Every structure is written in structure tokens, then in C-alpha cells.
Amino acid sequence: MEERIIYKTKHTKASRQKFPIEVDLALLTHYHTTKEPIYGNAVEIASEFESFAEEPTVEFLYKSVQSNLFGNTDIPFPGPRKGEELFTFIDLFAGIGGFRMALQNLGGRCIFTSEWDKFSKQTYLANYGEYPFGDITKDHIKQYIPDKFDLICGGFPCQPFSIAGVSKKISLGRNHGFADEKQGNLFFHIADIIDKHRPKAFFLENVKNLVSHDKKKTFQIIKETLEGLDYSFDHRIIDGAHFVPQHRERTIMVGFDKRVFGEKIKFNFDDVLLPKSKQALKKILQNNVDPKFTLSDKLWNYLQEYAKKHKAKGNGFGFGLADPEGVSRTISARYYKDGSEILISQLGQNPRRLTPYEAAALQGYPICPINTTDQTHSFRIPVSDNQAYRQFGNSVVMPLIQAVGEQIIKRF
DSSP states (O other): OOOOOOOOOTTOSSOOOOOOOTHHHHHHHHHHHHOOGGGTTHHHHHHHTTTTSSSSSHHHHHHHHHHHHHSSOOOSSOOOOTTSOSEEEEEESOTTTHHHHHHHTTTEEEEEEBOOOHHHHHHHHHHHSOOOBOOTTSHHHHTTSOSOOSEEEEOOOOOOOOHHHHHHHHHTTOOSSOOGGGGGOHHHHHHHHHHHHOOSEEEEEEEGGGGTTTTTHHHHHHHHHHHTTTBOOEEEEEEGGGTSSBOOEEEEEEEEBHHHHOTTOOOOGGGSOOOOSOOOGGGGOOSSOOGGGBOOHHHHHHHHHHHHHHHHTTOOOSOOBOOTTSOBOOOOTTHHHHOTTSBEEETTEEEEOOOHHHHHHHTTOOOTTTTOOOGGGOOOOOSOHHHHHHHHHHOOOHHHHHHHHHHHGGGO
């Protein structure tokens, strides 16, 4: 285990352990929620923090952590208990758990999760009761991945590939290991995990432009790499507007282990059920919104002048006043800066941003009372508005992931 970080108490000479953090917190929460033997070191952690909990056990320390951080021990979205699941999966580049929620809704049990952003980890813990492990490129993190699971999923960041280096390795027949220049690319860490653990299937998501990036060379390398591991590979660009009132096209990739399902295995995206009902933004808009979400005169004037300048040059850049009867533009991680891509008109006032809860609903997360009446299963936002906008702007469209996942698990 890596060296444990210990908070220091101010105004005292000696330092003492006050709260389990990072790898300790990941181990503790993973052991509590999954009961997987690989996280057994959590028992030792619990005894080390006996002064923090009522009793030196994983259960009491876990409850103390939840109460200390969120004021209660209730988790809105717990997954199936061990032995009651329909399948198991691991959640990489987890963000705030869009894949996790979707797959749990289908009966899946998550047995490992990884995310590097500390604020996303807070949101993940608040909603699923599990603190993600950190940087998946590090061997000391990968060591905690359980040996067997059915599905690997994640919306991985797309980084540039060393085309020449990859091509050379392929020409030499070196399709495994992913060493040298490949180690710097996050995709190859996914491929490395697939190669080592042999899940039944992979389920990946990325931006629409992944398919055309670098004259389609990037996507070709991804496809050839996964097929080289004896997995099928099928993909489709799907617009989240089928499920939520937001135009959000994403590349979905699915593949199955040919050693399990045979050489002819394919995934048919035509089987994915796309709702026929028209989405309308007004269905997720709140009433009596806090004035802090209304744009200041200075910002509103700036956005209008900026739009005029680019319109005069023949460019399409500018703010977007959303149609309440239709779907919005794509919300991005930069939404916190000015909200320009999705602005809501207000009678007699400057337009406003979406609230963080509206942004959550825009990605399909259950938010009471916007799109669910169930208060106990409403998505929690424990971070600042700015961090929340970043997180929802980076998120997957949860119900789209669920619709694709429903067809994947029919093969298991």
C-alpha cells in the first residue's frame, strides 16, 4: 500500500490520524460496498482509526465517514448486494457515475471504480457510497482491480496517439503489453486491463469527433487494438437528444470476447431502444430560480457584443438562447464560465444559466422534484456550483448508457 497521508492538527506538536483519505478511503468504501477479498486491508485501516469511529470496525468507520462528510449515512444509489447481482462491472474514468447508475439500474454490481478528480470523487462518494481509486495509469492502483468481472466501461479522455510507434509495434506482431510510447495514452491502459482480465465485454464512450480525429487514424488504432485482443468491435454515434432535451452526439463502442462468444459475435445498435417522444427543455426547468443564476449586465452585454463581432465575420460563434419547446445545445465543462451555450430567457430580465440541478436533469440524472418524486433516490450535489457545472458538462447521458447497456447484458 502506498504511504498514507495524515492530517495534522493545528497548534499541536504531535500529528495524529483524524480521517482516512485517498487510498485508505477507497479501500474502506470498496470493501464495505463490494465485500471483495482484494480490499481486505480495509480491516486494518478500521483498527488504525478506532478513535474516529464508535467501534474499530469497517462498518462503524464507514458510517462515521458518511456522517462526517454528508451529515447522514443513507446512500441514494446503492447497488445490488454481493450475490444478488445479474452481472459485475468496473467503472473507469468514472466522473460522477453516469455509467454506474445506468448499469446498477440494470442489476449490475460495480466492484471497482477509478477517477482522478478530487471533486468528482466527492460527488461519487455522496451518491454511491464509494470513494474511487485514483490514477488508473499507476500500477499500485491497478493492483486493486478484482481478477474477474463481466464488463469494463468508461468514457475515456482521448489523447493523441504516436501513429508511427503503434504501427511499428503492430508490424512486429507486438500487440500486447502496451509499453513505451503507448504508456502515456489512457486508452492503452484500458486495453491493458482488458487483455489481463478478459471481461466478457467492453462498453466505451467518447466524443463524436473521435471517429474522424487525425484523419480517422486514431479511431483505427483503437479498433485494431481491441480487435487484436480477440474482441469484436462495433460503434455508433448516438444523439442524447433521444433521451434528454439536449443535442449531445457521442461515439459509443461495444465489443465482446470472441473466446467466449465465438468469432461471429456482433453488437447490433439497431436493437437499442430510442424513445420516440419528443424531448422538451421546459420539462426540466425550475420555477423561482435564485437570482444569482441571472447574468449580470456586464456579462450579458459582453456576450451580445461578442456574438455581433463574429456574426459580422460570418462565424457562428455566440450565445444560445434555448428553446423551451425543443432541445438545447451541448452543455460543456466550461459552462460555469458564462453559460453561453445554454441560456434561459426571462421576462423583463437578462437571461440566466441553468441551475446545477437542471444541468443534472439535462444529463438524465434523477433530481427531485424535477424528473422524479422519489426524494430518497435523488442525485446529490455536494460540491460548489462551478464544480457541479464541470462535472455535468463532462458527464455521459445516463439514460442513453442504460439503453445501450440493456442490450449488452442480454448476451451475458
